[in-house]
Amino acid sequence: MGRTSKDKRDVYYRLAKENGWRARSAFKLLQLDEEFHLFQGVTRAVDLCAAPGSWSQVLSQKIGGQGPGHVVAVDLQAMAPLPGVIQIQGDITQLSTAKEIIQHFEGCHADLVVCDGAPDVTGLHDVDEYMQAQLLLAALNIATHVLKPGGCFVAKIFRGRDVTLLYSQLRVFFSSVLCAKPRSSRNSSIEAFAVCRGYDPPEGFVADLTKPLLDHSYDSDFNQLDGPTRIIVPFVTCGDLSAYDSDRSYPLDLQDGSEYKYTPPTQPPISPPYQEACTLKKKGQLAKETRPQDCPISRVDVPSQPLTSPHHTLLAPEVKHNKPNCT
Ligand SMILES: C[S@@+](CC[C@H](N)C(=O)[O-])C[C@H]1O[C@@H](n2cnc3c(N)ncnc32)[C@H](O)[C@@H]1O
Numbered sequence: 378m379g380r381t382s383k384d385k386r387d388v389y390y391r392l393a394k395e396n397g398w399r400a401r402s403a404f405k406l407l408q409l410d411e412e413f414h415l416f417q418g419v420t421r422a423v424d425l426c427a428a429p430g431s432w433s434q435v436l437s438q439k440i441g442g443q444g445p446g447h448v449v450a451v452d453l454q455a456m457a458p459l460p461g462v463i464q465i466q467g468d469i470t471q472l473s474t475a476k477e478i479i480q481h482f483e484g485c486h487a488d489l490v491v492c493d494g495a496p497d498v499t500g501l502h503d504v505d506e507y508m509q510a511q512l513l514l515a516a517l518n519i520a521t522h523v524l525k526p527g528g529c530f531v532a533k534i535f536r537g538r539d540v541t542l543l544y545s546q547l548r549v550f551f552s553s554v555l556c557a558k559p560r561s562s563r564n565s566s567i568e569a570f571a572v573c574r575g576y577d578p579p580e581g582f583v584a585d586l587t588k589p590l591l592d593h594s595y596d597s598d599f600n601q602l603d604g605p606t607r608i609i610v611p612f613v614t615c616g617d618l619s620a621y622d623s624d625r626s627y628p629l630d631l632q633d634g635s636e637y638k639y640t641p642p643t644q645p646p647i648s649p650p651y652q653e654a655c656t657l658k659k660k661g662q663l664a665k666e667t668r669p670q671d672c673p674i675s676r677v678d679v680p681s682q683p684l685t686s687p688h689h690t691l692l693a694p695e696v697k698h699n700k701p702n703c704t
Contacts, residue, residue: 381639385629388621389561393431394640399457401561402493403431404616405570406531408559412615413572415529416440419488421447423478423523425469425516425532426494428452429646430459436491437461449481455647469494470515479522486525492516492532495568506537506567513543513571520576521550521584528576535567544610547573550582560616563623569612 384391389401398404410416419440424433427450436448437459448462451474456464463481467474469492494516496508513532520530530551534543547554552575562568578584621627629637657663 381629381637384637384639386626387623388625388627389623391629391640392621394642397643398431398434399429399642399644400431403435404561405493405559406432406435406491408561408616408620409531409557409570409572410435410439411617412557412613413574415489415531415572419529421482421485421487422449422489422491423487423519424448424450424462425490425492425519426452426512427464428454428456429644430456430462432491432493433459433462436489440489449478449487451478454649457644457647469519470511475515475519475522478519482523486528487520487523488525488528490516490520490524490528490530492530494533502537506535506539509533509535509537510539510543514546517547517550518584521578521582524576526576530571530573530576532571532573534569534571536569537567541609543571547571548610550578551575552577555611555613557613557615560614560618560620561623565624571610572613 384394387401389404393399393401393403396403406415416436416439422436422440424436427433430450433448433450433456440447448459449465450456450459450462451465451467451469453466453468455466458464465474465477465481467477469475492513494509494512496505496512498505513534516532517530520528524530530547534540534556536556544554544556551573554571554573556569557572558569562570654663
């Protein structure tokens with residue numbers, strides 16, 4: 378076991394480190410490009426939800442632009458610098474971030490907008506799919522401002538209940554929309570990528586960052602899209618069949634049989650959200666999750682002051698002050 382077990386279980390994780398990519402996601406974009414030649418003729422690109430930056434690495438290496446600014450990368454999280462990549466730290470669903478991105482393209486258009494955005498998954502499928510759809514639509518909104526006519530938009534999509542609505546919305550703006558599943562994306566994941574080519578907004582369309590694109594009242598039980606409004610997009614798997622299967626474990630001697638050497642991650646994340654929890658755990662101050670039903674009633678009913686979260690806390694009971702000890 379230990380730190381090499383992930384290398385065995387996840388061949389793309391291991392290959393990413395060995396090839397200097399910051400994340401295994403690099404292979405998803407590379408395999409999408411193998412299938413769709415996404416980078417052909419591209420000199421300017423936007424990478425939305427870019428941290429830790431493997432897609433930006435791929436873009437800056439593969440596209441033909443020169444000098445700083447041919448890739449604009451955006452993420453909520455800080456990202457270590459990359460040559461030729463302008464970075465913006467911000468939320469792509471916020472108007473201010475969208476405006477900042479657009480400013481970098483003053484007078485010019487992007488050829489390609491990509492978005493690998495993923496929300497913090499809650500495990501509640503409807504919530505996760507909704508959040509994912511919101512990210513995709515925020516990305517599409519930004520794309521409508523910066524993309525050149527005929528340009529390409531590639532975005533992570535969860536193939537959930539309301540995915541048909543998303544496809545229909547994307548088809549309003551692009552002449553071709555399909556759903557692609559790179560080999561490096563696990564079969565067990567509902568993740569796929571919408572590959573939208575030929576940006577061609579409807580006549581008279583005025584890009585407006587303030588108008589949400591998702592119809593909040595849409596409900597697939599009562600509001601089925603059918604007839605010409607129901608768009609079923611082609612589903613394409615990409616990455617050669619000889620490529621590694623992301624759901625399999627592989628032995629650690631892929632290349633020439635020489636002794637396996639562990640490779641550390643190319644770029645560890647900068648202040649990731651879990652860092653505080655790790656520090657507390659090292660100090661033995663991380664509390665176990667407690668459920669209200671496990672607490673003695675008297676303690677749950679009469680807290681000496683309100684709890685910020687009724688279910689769990691980062692602090693162990695001994696470092697909490699004036700809070701009931703429910704463990
Ligand atoms: C799967 S990771 C992206 C990996 C990246 N493509 C790479 O190759 O390194 C998803 C990213 O989405 C970002 N994200 C999620 N919601 C966001 C939002 N509202 N605005 C900006 N970034 C967001 C997360 O911070 C996370 O870094």
